[in-house]
Amino acid sequence: MIVKSQNKSKLLNFIKSIFPCLKKWIERFSICIGEIIYTNLPIAMNTVEHEQIHVDRRAKWPKWLRWMWYVLYFTFPVPILFAYFRWVEERAAYLYEIKYYGRSIPSVVDTLWHNYCWTWPRPWMTRWFEKQMKEFNEANGI
Numbered sequence: 001m002i003v004k005s006q007n008k009s010k011l012l013n014f015i016k017s018i019f020p021c022l023k024k025w026i027e028r029f030s031i032c033i034g035e036i037i038y039t040n041l042p043i044a045m046n047t048v049e050h051e052q053i054h055v056d057r058r059a060k061w062p063k064w065l066r067w068m069w070y071v072l073y074f075t076f077p078v079p080i081l082f083a084y085f086r087w088v089e090e091r092a093a094y095l096y097e098i099k100y101y102g103r104s105i106p107s108v109v110d111t112l113w114h115n116y117c118w119t120w121p122r123p124w125m126t127r128w129f130e131k132q133m134k135e136f137n138e139a140n141g142i
């Protein structure tokens with residue numbers, strides 16, 4: 001995993017030039033393209049691990065099909081309806097942050113709702129995380 005300044009990304013600069021309205025939104029986040037994290041923020045270990053989970057999940061796809069990961073993530077179903085693929089990918093990374101970095105379920109659900117374009121209905125996300133944490137805590141005697 002490599003971390004670079006966001007202005008080093010030709011793709012992000014291109015997107016920002018075409019859609020200036022997205023500039024502030026993009027700059028609020030660390031964005032992983034391939035195995036490079038582009039960010040203007042101080043990089044935190046949980047961010048690196050979060051992005052590594054996406055990289056690892058994408059690596060399980062056949063190489064010739066990995067472009068499809070990005071299509072599904074960013075355009076399906078174009079945040080008009082709930083975005084199941086984005087929800088599935090992000091829940092894996094955010095579950096890790098809840099388990100090992102103490103993030104709260106409500107804050108993660110808020111993030112997924114507001115910052116990831118309504119990935120999945122909020123009560124369903126909450127229930128999914130609560131179920132996963134209940135199983136995790138039981139398995140670990142917590």
Ligand SMILES: [Zn+2]
Pocket residue numbers: 050051054089090093
């Ligand atoms: Zn993510």
